[in-house]
Amino acid sequence: MALLILSACSESEERGGDEAVAVVADNPVMLSEVLQVEAVGSARAATSADIYPETAGRVTVVRFTAGDFVQRGQPLLVLDSRQQRLAVELAEVQVQEASQLLARYRRIEDTGAISDSQIEAGETALASARVELQQAQEALADRTVRAPFSGHIGLTEIDIGDRVGPDTLIAQLDQRGTLFVDFPAPEAAFSRLSPGTVVEVTPFSDPDRTVEARIVTVDSSIATDQRTFTVRTAIDNSDDTLRPGMSFRVRFAGSGVVRPAVPEQAIVWGGEGSYLWQVVDRAAQRVPLTIVSRRDGMALVDAAIGEDDLVIVEGVQKVREGQAVNIVQPLEQAAQPVELREQAETEGPPE
Numbered sequence: 001m002a003l004l005i006l007s008a009c010s011e012s013e014e015r016g017g018d019e020a021v022a023v024v025a026d027n028p029v030m031l032s033e034v035l036q037v038e039a040v041g042s043a044r045a046a047t048s049a050d051i052y053p054e055t056a057g058r059v060t061v062v063r064f065t066a067g068d069f070v071q072r073g074q075p076l077l078v079l080d081s082r083q084q085r086l087a088v089e090l091a092e093v094q095v096q097e098a099s100q101l102l103a104r105y106r107r108i109e110d111t112g113a114i115s116d117s118q119i120e121a122g123e124t125a126l127a128s129a130r131v132e133l134q135q136a137q138e139a140l141a142d143r144t145v146r147a148p149f150s151g152h153i154g155l156t157e158i159d160i161g162d163r164v165g166p167d168t169l170i171a172q173l174d175q176r177g178t179l180f181v182d183f184p185a186p187e188a189a190f191s192r193l194s195p196g197t198v199v200e201v202t203p204f205s206d207p208d209r210t211v212e213a214r215i216v217t218v219d220s221s222i223a224t225d226q227r228t229f230t231v232r233t234a235i236d237n238s239d240d241t242l243r244p245g246m247s248f249r250v251r252f253a254g255s256g257v258v259r260p261a262v263p264e265q266a267i268v269w270g271g272e273g274s275y276l277w278q279v280v281d282r283a284a285q286r287v288p289l290t291i292v293s294r295r296d297g298m299a300l301v302d303a304a305i306g307e308d309d310l311v312i313v314e315g316v317q318k319v320r321e322g323q324a325v326n327i328v329q330p331l332e333q334a335a336q337p338v339e340l341r342e343q344a345e346t347e348g349p350p351e
Contacts, residue, residue, distance in 0.1 A: 020324035023315035025279050026263075030307045031300055033256030033293060035192055038249070041183030041201065045174035045244040046234070047149055051076065054142040056165040059158055066155040070147045070173070077158065077170055081143035088140050091133035098126040151175035174244055179237045181213055183250045184228040192254055193218060193231050201235060201248040211235050213250075260305050261298040266313040267291070276303065277319055279310040279327065284319040 057079035064076050102122035105114050147153070156171040158164060181201050185193050193199075193215060201213045213233035222229050233250075235242070266276050267289070274291060277284045289303035305311060310327070312319065319325060 020282070020326045021315060021318045022328045023277075023279075023284075023312045023319065023325045024329070025310040025312050025325075025327045027307055028260035028262050028305055028309065028311055029298065030258050031261040031295070031298070032258050033300060034295070035189060035252075035254045035256045037185055037189050037193070037199075037252040039183040039185060041181040041233070041248045041250045043179045043181050043235075043242065043244055043246045043248060045151070045176045046178040046180060047151065047175035048244065049148055049173050051145060051148075051153075051170040051173055052166055053077065053079065053145050053164050053168060053170065054166065055079070055139075057081075057143060057163070059160055059162045059164060062156070062158060062160060064153050064156075064171070066171070067152065069152050070150065072147055072150045074147045075144050076147055076153070077145040077164075079143040079145075079164070081140055084136065084140040084143055087136040088133070091129065091136040094129040095126070095133050098122070098129040102126050145170060147173060149173070149175060176240065176242075176244060177236075177238055179235050179242055179244065180216070181233045181235060181248050181250065182230055183233075183248075184223075184226065185218075185231045185252075187222050187227045187229065189252070190218075190222070190229060192256070193252065197252075199231075199233060199250055199252040201233065201250050203242060204247050204249065259292055259300045260303060260307065261295070261300045262311050263313050264294065264297055264299050266311055266316060267299060267301075268316050276301075276305075277312040277316055278305060279312060279325055282325060282327075284312065284321065284323040284325055286321050 059077060060080050061078035062076075063074075063078070064070060070076065102119070102125070105119050105122045108114055109119060151173045152175075154172040154174070158168070158170055164170070195215050195217060197215045198212050199215065200210050202210050213235045215231055216234045217232050219230040262276060267274050268276065273288060275286050275288045278287045279285070287303050287305055289301040292300045292302055294300070312325070315325075
């Protein structure tokens, strides 16, 4: 092996008065950045609502049990409605009276016994009575709390006889056939996590289960304090095994920008930062770089080099800017031929 090194040096050329040094050079490998995102997300129902009564009153009927699946419009709670029923009956009587009076006016309208203004007053009275009847019916309807959509209803602390008001929470209603899982993602992944992209989510309650979740939307801004943005994904929960509020481990891996990759030992660190040596016209030329990531002994770099360029990977400490170089094969490759080993055994060790 020593003979090979001496032979390589003896064939070196001179450049600018400096003796050429032996180096090992190779072409960069073009690799894609691997973008990996890991986060913790929280689930929420696709549609969820806190149920409150429209008005105050005493509870007379509770028509649901926690965990029930209720249909849209189904009564959940009934408040005492005696006064409202009486108001509806009174309004119905007033509508009937106004209607009968207007009918009498119109029967004698052609006789001239009644003026046009009296007929108009009768029409106005009937319209007003009908509005009052509608208001009374609405007030009566508000005494029954109904489900705004179909879903599963949660726990309640309301019992018959309790007095409730518009600020009293009755229960939470969730439509959980589809769950949204929201998670924070780093700003660097903004262009990669877009609607339609699939990520993997794993519930902490069942670590052996992995679910594919499709991104439905992303937040419109980046949080300046965390430099993250919120991503919303949707997962199918038709089997009803997951619940709103559960936490999930979210994973995403994808390829990014294609960059040159060089062995880590090819990178030199100096006072002005990191750089590598490129061979141009059999001379070393400094190329500044920024390390983007590392993978299996290779460094993906942001540098002005391409896949056809030669980069010094061994002997970087022996060269300087403009240094003449002589490219040789790695020593371990030169020691492989059998003929070389036999020659060494015959001639004996070098003096």
